[in-house]
Amino acid sequence: KAGVTQTPRYLIKTRGQQVTLSCSPISGHRSVSWYQQTPGQGLQFLFEYFSETQRNKGNFPGRFSGRQFSNSRSEMNVSTLELGDSALYLCASSPEGRFEQYFGPGTRLTVT
Amino acid sequence: GQNIDQPTEMTATEGAIVQINCTYQTSGFNGLFWYQQHAGEAPTFLSYNVLDGLEEKGRFSSFLSRSKGYSYLLLKELQMKDSASYLCAVRDRNRDDKIIFGKGTRLHILP
Secondary structure, three states, X not given: OOOOEEEOOEEEEOOOOOEEEEEEOOOOOXXXXXXXXXXXXXXXXXXXXXOOEEEXXXXXXXXXXXXXXXXXXXXXXXXXXXXXXXXXXXXXEEOOOOOOOEEOOOEEEEEO | OOXXXXXXXXXXEOOOOEEEEEEEEOOOEEEEEEEEEOOOOOOEEEEEEOOOEEEEEOOEEEEEEOOOOEEEEEEOOOOHHHOEEXXXXXXXXXXXXXXXXXXXXXXXXXX
């Protein structure tokens, strides 16, 4: 089975712009979670989707949003980018009925 | 709230054994994970404990004590490739089973 894929792998944006990141989970996985990873804060939970519904949300401002499609692919969007949004954004999927997560390679976002 | 503590860095020697500790405080504990993350790569799942006791998986073992809010990851017969960060994470049923990660322990293996 192919693993979790994320596109793009690297992105450079300017303050004030918006960005959309994409995640394709492992085939058959319907749960997708997003995390932000920075050296200072570690892995921080953004949100979780299951069957196109947001099941859980972390403590991030409303500029961070996401959605999931009927094929379980997910996107996250960050609007009005700030320098502090520079981070590695990781997507993870879980098999139904199990709790371990399988992570994608991440998207490295740099905001200048 | 929720708090997960683990040492920031540890150093061990190739062939030796190392124990990485994790303590947590959560109102609705519902399972603890360990992940390994090599520099520049994504985390990979190592173990999941929901009941007290030791789970062994090859060279890696994970222990949980729910009453003490404590877990450890034990790595035996250390190899250079074990140099990585090890992340402890907890599920909280009082927060819709959200998974919260600790900041990770960076393990350095010396030859």
